[in-house]
Amino acid sequence: MIRGRAIEGALIVGLLAMCVVVFCFTNARAASNESAAGDVAAKVQQLEQRVAALEAEVTRLRAEVDRLKGAPVQPQVASAPTVAITEVPKDGQYPDKGNIGGTVTGVSNPADYKVVVYSMTDQWYVQPLTAHPYTDIGPDGKWGAYIFLGHRYGALLVRSTYKPADTLAALPPAGGDVIATTSAAGR
Numbered sequence: 282m283i284r285g286r287a288i289e290g291a292l293i294v295g296l297l298a299m300c301v302v303v304f305c306f307t308n309a310r311a312a313s314n315e316s317a318a319g320d321v322a323a324k325v326q327q328l329e330q331r332v333a334a335l336e337a338e339v340t341r342l343r344a345e346v347d348r349l350k351g352a353p354v355q356p357q358v359a360s361a362p363t364v365a366i367t368e369v370p371k372d373g374q375y376p377d378k379g380n381i382g383g384t385v386t387g388v389s390n391p392a393d394y395k396v397v398v399y400s401m402t403d404q405w406y407v408q409p410l411t412a413h414p415y416t417d418i419g420p421d422g423k424w425g426a427y428i429f430l431g432h433r434y435g436a437l438l439v440r441s442t443y444k445p446a447d448t449l450a451a452l453p454p455a456g457g458d459v460i461a462t463t464s465a466a467g468r
Contacts (some may be wrong), residue, residue, distance in 0.1 A: 287418065346390040362387035364438035364461045366397060371409045372467030373430030374402050381408075382425035383463075385438055391418035394438055394460065400431030401464075405449040414445045 363386050381398055388394055388404030395415040399405040407414045408428035416426045428434075435452045439445070443458035453459050 286320055295398035304438055323445075330389065342407055351354040362394075362460045364436050364439055364463050366434060366436050366463055366465045367432060368425065369465045369468050370430055374430045374432075377430045379430050380425060381428050381434055381436075382423065385418050385422045385424060387461075388418075388422075388438075391420060391422055393441060394418055395443070396424045397437040397439050397443065398426050398428055398436055399437075399449065399452060400429055401435065401436040402431045405435060405452060406431070407445050407447050411447045414447075415441075430467065432467050433464055434467065435462065437462050 326451075364383060365383065365386075366383040368380055368382035370381050373379065383396070385391060385394065385396065396418060397406040397414055398416055400408050406429070409416075409426050416424050420423045424436075437445070437452065437459050438461040440458040440460065452462055452464060455461050
């Protein structure tokens, strides 16, 4: 029992250390980059999503430790659904293209959802094409698309019933068929 608690403690300390490193790296990067306040807010939102994903992983690891110790397994509480951009395209504009990708967490069946990607230049444009605005999510929660470049990139986690606009002045907030949103500046 003591060994199981030691393993659990080590796992939690390790994950919290990763959170601190991500937080410090993000803040240092934000401080060294003379970006607009929107960029900082987007970075904070991404960090909050990473922390939520790490908290879900801690819950999963605790259940695994309990299973290994032979203790009764506590039911896992589902974390709030998130969408994150982990592969950010470079800053650019039409007609140049690049890859964007990310992860979705907190949904029980990723096939029931889609990611809608937007690229921002003078306004938000749905990607990769207006005729094909949906990006599939793999069973592992990963998604990716080849899109036209912009200065910022947005990703919406949506129900498959969501009808995206071709262009937007601003990304929609979560609510209704929009489950979660995120954005990132081009690199």
